[in-house]
Amino acid sequence: MIQPVTWIEDRVEFLDQTKLPNEESTFVAHTSDEVAEAISSMIVRGAPAIGISAAYGFALAWLEHGDSAAFEDAVNRLAVARPTAVNLMHGIKFMQQHLQKFTRMGTPNEKISELLIGEALGYHEADIAMNQEIGARGLEAILGIGPEDPRPEALGQKLKVITHCNTGSLATGGYGTALGIIRTLHKKKCIEEVFACETRPFLQGARLTAYELSKDNIPYKLLTDNMAAWLMQTEKIDAIVVGADRIARNGDTANKIGTLALAILAKQFKVPFYVAAPTTTIDLELADGSQIPVEERDKEEVLGYRNTVWAPEDAVAWNPAFDITPADLITGIVTEKFVWQPNDPDFPEFTSEAIL
Ligand code: MRU
Numbered sequence: 001m002i003q004p005v006t007w008i009e010d011r012v013e014f015l016d017q018t019k020l021p022n023e024e025s026t027f028v029a030h031t032s033d034e035v036a037e038a039i040s041s042m043i044v045r046g047a048p049a050i051g052i053s054a055a056y057g058f059a060l061a062w063l064e065h066g067d068s069a070a071f072e073d074a075v076n077r078l079a080v081a082r083p084t085a086v087n088l089m090h091g092i093k094f095m096q097q098h099l100q101k102f103t104r105m106g107t108p109n110e111k112i113s114e115l116l117i118g119e120a121l122g123y124h125e126a127d128i129a130m131n132q133e134i135g136a137r138g139l140e141a142i143l144g145i146g147p148e149d150p151r152p153e154a155l156g157q158k159l160k161v162i163t164h165c166n167t168g169s170l171a172t173g174g175y176g177t178a179l180g181i182i183r184t185l186h187k188k189k190c191i192e193e194v195f196a197c198e199t200r201p202f203l204q205g206a207r208l209t210a211y212e213l214s215k216d217n218i219p220y221k222l223l224t225d226n227m228a229a230w231l232m233q234t235e236k237i238d239a240i241v242v243g244a245d246r247i248a249r250n251g252d253t254a255n256k257i258g259t260l261a262l263a264i265l266a267k268q269f270k271v272p273f274y275v276a277a278p279t280t281t282i283d284l285e286l287a288d289g290s291q292i293p294v295e296e297r298d299k300e301e302v303l304g305y306r307n308t309v310w311a312p313e314d315a316v317a318w319n320p321a322f323d324i325t326p327a328d329l330i331t332g333i334v335t336e337k338f339v340w341q342p343n344d345p346d347f348p349e350f351t352s353e354a355i356l
């Protein structure tokens with residue numbers, strides 16, 4: 001399985017996603033500031049992978065600074081590395097709770113370092129397990145069958161599925177959320193073809209989702225984002241499955257820019273529209289999507305790509321990295337614990353007890 005982030009001895013190693021698919025190179029972080037840099041420059045990206053990186057970054061900050069004001073400052077810098085994915089704060093809060101517990105118990109500082117690393121590793125593993133469970137629940141939501149259900153009429157279905165951005169192993173602890181569901185469907189031989197939107201301007205679909213689908217031999221076609229409407233007009237699409245960066249209490253969902261357009265198209269063409277995310281992406285503190293902070297990134301990402309600039313040098317650009325899809329456009333939110341639908345009153349009690 002592709003590993004976007006790995007803890008090795010006293011450092012964090014990232015598969016540098018800004019270089020993929022042309023180059024598989026490693027960015028090594030020895031300090032929490034280097035982890036923050038990896039997150040803000042999108043060497044590592046995708047909400048769950050950002051949360052895991054933050055947990056490792058927290059452990060590194062403790063190794064570097066111990067119990068001090070410098071430690072608090074380093075954690076604060078980590079916390080603002082990217083604003084939209086709530087998993088970043090979740091990873092940090094998870095580690096803070098464990099640190100408080102160890103301190104209350106009077107654990108010596110060197111021992112705390114070791115224990116914090118153990119907790120971050122556990123957080124990473126838990127994310128992979130959640131992804132697998134999302135895959136199983138996604139199968140149930142989309143096909144109406146459980147993972148062990150051998151009913152041939154359901155398993156005989158071959159689906160055409162659209163996805164957006166990258167929500168696979170690269171964006172998580174491993175396996176993936178929306179792409180995890182697609183992987184599970186493919187294992188059941190239920191995928192005819194995946195349509196992957198290229199995802200302007202950072203090209204996560206063209207560079208990263210295509211990279212993962214190719215490696216797994218899952219049949220796919222890439223399309224530019226503006227082809228989606230015509231695709232839905234001319235082909236029968238069975239489902240759209242996307243990820244999430246933050247889900248408010250009413251189900252409004254922030255995800256990669258372009259998701260809202262797909263959700264509106266899904267309504268027009270009567271295509272079921274699923275969001276897949278672990279419960280760590282749900283922010284119960286926010287009543288609705290209007291309160292979700294939307295990151296705006298540098299205009300350079302819109303004016304060109306890597307060393308190529310195609311717009312006039314003085315061109316002005318707008319670069320919101322996410323949009324917010326209202327809950328009523330969503331057929332179902334698939335988590336590791338439940339599938340929520342917009343007419344359900346509230347998210348069921350979940351409190352991610354295994355996690356926090
Ligand atoms: O800007 P990115 O690449 O971090 O945005 C990623 C997305 O929007 C994903 O869909 C989301 O984080 C879910 S990843 C499982």
